[in-house]
Amino acid sequence: MSRFFSSRYDALSPYTPGEQPQDRRYIKLNTNESPYPPSELAVRMAQEEAERMQLYSDPDCRSLTAEAAKILGFSDRELIFTNGSDDILNFAFMAFCDETHGAAFPDITYGFYPVFAALNRVPYREIPLREDFTIDPEPYFEAPENLFIANPNAPTGIALPLPLIEEIVKSNPDRIVVVDEAYVDFGGESAAPLVKKYDNLLVTRTFSKSRNLAGARLGIGIACPSLIRDLQTIRFSTNPYNINRMTMAAGVGALRDTAYFKECVHRITNTREQTVRELTALGFTVLSSRTNFVFAKHPGIGGEELYLRLKDLGILVRHFTIPRIRDFNRITIGSPEEMQALVHAIKKIL
């Protein structure tokens, strides 16, 4: 840290993204990317847009908003786009949380929430998951803070049923409830339709997972118009051009290509079920996943050791050193061939 770094950030310990090593070719099952390329339409539209790069992008994201409104069934005023959904989560902390409006989220969840809280100097409380890693909804009813709930949760992969999400939203009319649906397309139930009924609900989604655009950086927020206006105030006060031209065009293409989206999701969920069967047969405990990854542990080998041994064999998975989950690894669902290679490597290690 230089002597110029603001003391405002004394307590800040930045988010650690999954490894992106360049030293050799790995089978990458560590950052929940799609094993499939983007839609051809998305690529073509982004390529065409690249020829207009000398011009700023549309700060109102009109083409993307119109397409999303049509495909997802919301009005323009209920949608906001950001540079990945990480951006909108940060905007939610900036817009709705402060010293007196803290945040609460599960103790085991997306590791960026505490970072955004620290960045924005927001006090936060971690609510323990149950022993079986499911969310106990009780502590979320009439909570004293704004709530951030990844549903399905990460890295567990477990989903909270929609009626419980609705009860949480309903019981907190004076708090914001952010439901982070990064993985919802792989088998979760979306809370997004509830934004028509509750003015305290913000649903976030991403194009990084089910729409194969992690590198393009595109996220969506869905909420009632007054919350969207607040988030736009933050966006226009930080970077109104946060969606570049190519990403905007790719997003339109990815939304339009519904058939390809459905095919990829279908393939990934099928591969997931096959992987769960194979890992279970090898003696793993695999949590019930509604996402494009599985969270698994084996009684015969520690989480870190398995991670390191797989890495030696050219396969990357994600290991977390948090005590409650250090026996586990989070394994992204890749192509069937990649998962066969994983199972083969695990058999060798065991």
Ligand code: PMP
């Ligand atoms: N929420 C959760 C739960 C995630 O796992 C991720 C991906 N790391 C994100 C949000 C952010 O994804 P992105 O910024 O790529 O949209």
